[in-house]
Amino acid sequence: MSDAVLEIRGLNVDYGLGADAVHAVRDVNLTLHRGEVLGLAGESGSGKSTLAYGMTRLLPPPGVVASGEVLYHRDGGDPVDVLRMDHAQLRAFRWAETAIVFQGAMNSLNPVHRVSTQLTDVIKAHDPRSTTASRLARARELLALVGIAPDRLDSYPHQLSGGMRQRVMIGMALALEPRVVIMDEPTTALDVVVQRQILRQLVDLRERLGFSVVFITHDLSLLVEFSDRIAIMYGGRIVEEAAAADLYRDPLHPYSDGLLHSFPALRGPRRELTGIPGAPPDLRSMPSGCSFHPRCPRAMERCGVEVPVLGVPGDRRGSDRTVACWLHPVQDNRF
């Protein structure tokens, strides 16, 4: 496999401090490789956004990163830990190396500034020596990249449609040619046609410009279509990770299987839409053992007692997929 750009190691993210803390992301390990689209799926409330905001340190109070490492591999340099950067380093790092497109794309643009201002201020902040003319030229280029007419530069956000605003955000994300773009439900608020249009465009851009994408959505069928690998989140943990095709063909975790049966797939054989019965767990009182066991159709006695660890399952020895489920116990390396 190609080499890593971003490595998340043992990441824990809480809301609140001390005994009151809600553990919204638990012990997450995840690697993003060069040039790939890594999908992150899970029901709403499973901690996807918390993970994305936590690893970039954009989580507002009372959010705190409790522990972990987020290693960013620079071109030909030693990896740097985003969680150890001071504010100045973090400012320089942001957008130049990792850009983000947010869930609430409708409100991501500052309503009182023109599109041009918002595209150029980030260039100016990271390259103070650039000229006004060069910044404007770049802004025009970025709009062209995402298929928006350059005369929209003078528009205010309220004069753009939802789809256009999201395209502007994607264009903005590419302004400094970052190596990682994180997208948190970038198209959820848009209608299905626009959604797919934008994602198609994004995948094309990725091929031309060669950045990596972390793509977050609760709609697993979108990921199956647009990503290379998929990680499934439940109750703040990653419960399964596999190549998109493998996960689609052969989901190992009953939760992944349930998610696949929750959305209609656009391609491939039709699946029966059954959904997952029950509600996501309350983070303040997580079930013992496997946190999915109260809702799991295949739960066993062991599931309510012992927490399954994420690892390569014994019955898929040698594959590059991992799962946390007692149906597929981790292969024991001692033998």
Next chain:
Amino acid sequence: MSYLLKRIAFYLFTAWAAITINFFIPRLMPGDPVQALITRARGQMTTDAVQSLYVLFGLDKDESVVEQYFRYLGQLARGDLGMSFTFFPTPVAEVIGDGLPWTVGLVGFTTVLGFLLGTAAGTLVGWRRGSLADLLIPVTTFLSSIPYFWLGLLAIALLTGPDSFFPATGAYDTSLVPGFDLEFIGSVVQHGILPAATILISSMAGWVLSMRNMMVTVASEDYVTVAHAKGLPERRVMVGYAARNALLPNVSGFALSLGFIVGGTLLVEIVFSYPGLGLLLFQAVGAQDYPLMQGIFLVITLSVLLANFLADLAYLALDPRTRREG
């Protein structure tokens, strides 16, 4: 443009409402106030002046209310607000004309400055939430609970006196001839500092609090997080993204509360014997000089409407969403 036209229509309507209220209030008074006034003027009034008063007070028995109303409007249109009794035989319009510049200078200037300073301070306090600046909040609350005029009394008691730099009364040294020379202007500034500081201190407090609250609210908007994610400098995020948006509700709040603020600030003039409309109103109340009182009410209301309109224009310039799409 339609937004602006709507606002203009609203202000015209409100001006008409204020004029009409002014028309009806004296008609609710029992007895014959004009007769009382004439008695007090000891027969020094011309019949014309008496007639104009009867129109103002609606005691012209020969006319219906409608006729009276239109005659009243006509009189107003000519700028005739009647005769003042306190300053007999000066017409009310002239008395007000003398006082208005002082009020506009003192109250207008300090109200705007208080808003600007309070908003700036609120920006910082809201941005640095949880820092020492938050301790300012109880102090500000206490300050904003003190009536303006009482703070003025306190300032006079503590800061003025025979040897003090600050004069306790007036708007300028009365031994000087008013004019645009350095000495006179210096005297005006010297007399203005204490009343101005009084208004500033008590009016700022409210703006600090409301801007702080808006900053706290805006700081969790997505576009502020995006600004952080873009790695923009701290100042740019605070001013260009957070404060720039938090300012909008504060400006409309400013426009809406002008009526409240102006009422309070007029009292500062009374305490400092500052020769503006507030002091005139005080004198008019003391002397039961109804024409003067009503004239002042009308002028204050119209000024507040004008100020409101200016604040609307500011809002229009600040918020692109209110502008018509081009």
Next chain:
Amino acid sequence: MAVITTTEATPVAAPAKRRRLRFVANPKATTGLVLLGAFAVLAVIGPWIAPFDPSERGGDLMQGPSGAHWFGTTHLGQDIFSQVLVGTRSIMFVGFLAGIVATVLSVLVGVTSGYLGGMGGEGLSALSNVFLVIPALPLIIIITSSLPETTDLTIALVIGLTSWAWNARVLRAQTLSLRRRDYVEAARATGESTWRIILFEIMPNLTAVIASGFVGTVIFAVISEITLAFIGVSVSSGWNWGTVLYWAQSQQALAQGAWWWFVPAGLAIALLGTALSLVNFGIDEFVSPRLRGGGRTSVKTVDGRTVRMRVGFTPVLGDGTAREEKP
């Protein structure tokens, strides 16, 4: 003077009981309520416990505070402590009566115009905007000085009748947003009567806004009453803190160094105003928890420094505070 905070379109819905407890547990609200309670008690018992008749003349003229006269005496030898104490009743009466009148009017106008919409709604909304921009205090001054006699009752009514507009505006905005909520739409669809919907679906969700508007109006009414007395419009209506200040001002208490004549009444006003503002902050924070300060805002980070929690730079906790992973 008039502190106005915009509480527009704030979401209100949660288990009522826990929220109520949370309000009482709010230190700002509690302090405010306790202070307010103390003033209410004084309003009731003030005239009974006052050591002197506030108008009674005595032998000690213009004396500073002493054991016999805690707040000193006036130029006529009247006891200022008794005047302030007796005056509390008038202040609280006018403040609360005006507050109630204005609140009732604002609820009628605001909720109706917000719920009805259409021409009627727009008309009522325009009416409140007119009352909002006409400067209230000058209007109150000319009305009260035109009245044949001024008593606490008439003053309270004039203030109440002229100062409802702000709350009506806020209530209208709130009602407009509530009207579009699912459960209200649902109630309408099932054919529930308009008045039932307003009383049982809308009003309960406006409680905080109404309470905050009431408190704001009380602040305004108290200051207006004091102002009226201070400029001499209503000196004859009996003792209140404004009357005390009026006499202090007209007898040149300042020039004579009689600070005790105006300091106690002023502090009483400020204290009452602070108490009311605190209650209002409590309500604001209760409605939008984001405004709440307090709590732990600084944390110790990995690099051993203590930083403030803030938007944009999530702190990374040090090992000492790192949580224990449950197995």
